[in-house]
Amino acid sequence: xxxxxxxxxxxxxxxxxxxxxxxxxxxxxxxxxxxxxxxxxxxxxxxxxxxxxxxxxxxxxxxxxxxxxxxxxxxxxxxxxxxxxxxxxxxxxxxxxxxxxxxxxxxxxxxxxxxxxxxxxxxxxxxxxxxxxxxxxxxxxxxxxxxxxxxxxxxxxxxxxxxxxxxxxxxxxxxxxxxxxxxxxxxxxxxxxxxxxxxxxxxxxxxxxxxxxxxxxxxxxxxxxxxxxxxxxxxxxxxxxxxxxxxxxxxxxxxxxxxxxxxxxxxxxxxxxxxxxxxxxxxxxxxxxxxxxxxxxxxxxxxx
Amino acid sequence: xxxxxxxxxxxxxxxxxxxxxxxxxxxxxxxxxxxxxxxxxxxxxxxxxxxxxxxxxxxxxxxxxxxxxxxxxxxxxxxxxxxxxxxxxxxxxxxxxxxxxxxxxxxxxxxxxxxxxxxxxxxxxxxxxxxxxxxxxxxxxxxxxxxxxxxxxxxxxxxxxxxxxxxxxxxxxxxxxxxxxxxxxxxxxxxxxxxxxxxxxxxxxxxxxxxxxxxxxxxxxxxxxxxxxxxxxxxxxxxxxxxxxxxx
Numbered sequence: 001x002x003x004x005x006x007x008x009x010x011x012x013x014x015x016x017x018x019x020x021x022x023x024x025x026x027x028x029x030x031x032x033x034x035x036x037x038x039x040x041x042x043x044x045x046x047x048x049x050x051x052x053x054x055x056x057x058x059x060x061x062x063x064x065x066x067x068x069x070x071x072x073x074x075x076x077x078x079x080x081x082x083x084x085x086x087x088x089x090x091x092x093x094x095x096x097x098x099x100x101x102x103x104x105x106x107x108x109x110x111x112x113x114x115x116x117x118x119x120x121x122x123x124x125x126x127x128x129x130x131x132x133x134x135x136x137x138x139x140x141x142x143x144x145x146x147x148x149x150x151x152x153x154x155x156x157x158x159x160x161x162x163x164x165x166x167x168x169x170x171x172x173x174x175x176x177x178x179x180x181x182x183x184x185x186x187x188x189x190x191x192x193x194x195x196x197x198x199x200x201x202x203x204x205x206x207x208x209x210x211x212x213x214x215x216x217x218x219x220x221x222x223x224x225x226x227x228x229x230x231x232x233x234x235x236x237x238x239x240x241x242x243x244x245x246x247x248x249x250x251x252x253x254x255x256x257x258x259x260x261x262x263x264x265x266x267x268x269x270x271x272x273x274x275x276x277x278x279x280x281x282x283x284x285x286x287x288x289x290x291x292x293x294x295x296x297x298x299x300x301x302x303x304x
Numbered sequence: 305x306x307x308x309x310x311x312x313x314x315x316x317x318x319x320x321x322x323x324x325x326x327x328x329x330x331x332x333x334x335x336x337x338x339x340x341x342x343x344x345x346x347x348x349x350x351x352x353x354x355x356x357x358x359x360x361x362x363x364x365x366x367x368x369x370x371x372x373x374x375x376x377x378x379x380x381x382x383x384x385x386x387x388x389x390x391x392x393x394x395x396x397x398x399x400x401x402x403x404x405x406x407x408x409x410x411x412x413x414x415x416x417x418x419x420x421x422x423x424x425x426x427x428x429x430x431x432x433x434x435x436x437x438x439x440x441x442x443x444x445x446x447x448x449x450x451x452x453x454x455x456x457x458x459x460x461x462x463x464x465x466x467x468x469x470x471x472x473x474x475x476x477x478x479x480x481x482x483x484x485x486x487x488x489x490x491x492x493x494x495x496x497x498x499x500x501x502x503x504x505x506x507x508x509x510x511x512x513x514x515x516x517x518x519x520x521x522x523x524x525x526x527x528x529x530x531x532x533x534x535x536x537x538x539x540x541x542x543x544x545x546x547x548x549x550x551x552x
Contacts, residue, residue: 165345191472255502255535
């Protein structure tokens, strides 16, 4: 196991916020593992504990078999960390930043160029530009290059795709897949639920607690209800109508459909709904059974 | 909804030196419409929005916002719109009530109007228990709901929302869209940017900006039909993939 967390608790004394409540999980070598949850879930606290920047109040964490509290120096040499906030030197150029991080880890750009080549090549034309003057997408690529320059065994990426558009996000995940194929263990966090399926295993996390931990398919399989997708020409009216129905357990908007679960999803429930809907006068009504996505699962697992 | 035009632009452009950040965009937005303003990072969305909000003058082209001219009446524009983004919305070191009062004052509402609006708003948002608390102590979802309500406190004709739902949990994100629908039903035009493609589906119409130009503008259903894709995510990917500019 490359990463082990055992009963980790963290409370920030100043604010009194209980950021992590008894968190335990493991990540095997070479896995692409995702922490999925909204802001304030505790994702960054987990990263900071594992990268030896923060002590837990209780519990134990090991990285590459080393205790994060007693062996922090050795751990730091073996991991790469890309924090959520851009943390390179803004007044150093692209190349100076990369050189700086290489020397910090006793290596050179040339030594590990192969590993970062695909990423760095895209920003190399701007290598004399100060990092602070780069566009968001380029900053992200530079930060990733710097986190990789010493060929770490584990890569920690805290919300690398937040605020990034859908196209750049796809490219970024493509890069992660390639790094995984190089044998690097990757722990990545994201608030975008659709990115969860790109990980091998994920932890859904909220309010400092893990709601579920499994492969994305495993989490989807555990969804306990039959899920239906419905739509009509008047979506906001349909939403209000469904919310008021006694047979409906939950209803949430999902893109062009609303996703509905029923209190008792027996054979006749769909037929009854169709009759109700027709009586209420909704046009172009459509209903079909659908498979839950990670976001459906997250909503279902959230304590109400 | 189709009758009254609240935003109209014609060949609106903004150049920085030789760089056309916004390149001759022309479109109309109707009263009570939820208009999704999409595009990749660096496509020119922020520059366009700053012009529409009266914060930056165009290089060329025409536009009227809530009936006011984008060159000569920027102060009037500011009074008749609301604005909210994930980054800027409320003052963290003021309480819930102080924020409402402050923004009410900024928008020039009369003290008695502010007083009654404050009470009804706190009530409606279910924030009576926390109304004397500093905004920074509230959960992110509450802050966003409050920020949106404050942005439309003066009943503007248009509210601009710049990635309003970033980072919130899936239920809060949907509750936020309930508020957007309510506002639109009351006749407020909602102009919104987002990186969540499922939210593009909630808009009445969506525009897609690529390299400073509007490459597509239609209802989500029609866009999917035109590009023969199943989801807005795929439509977005297809259009934005062709971009020549570096993402910002």
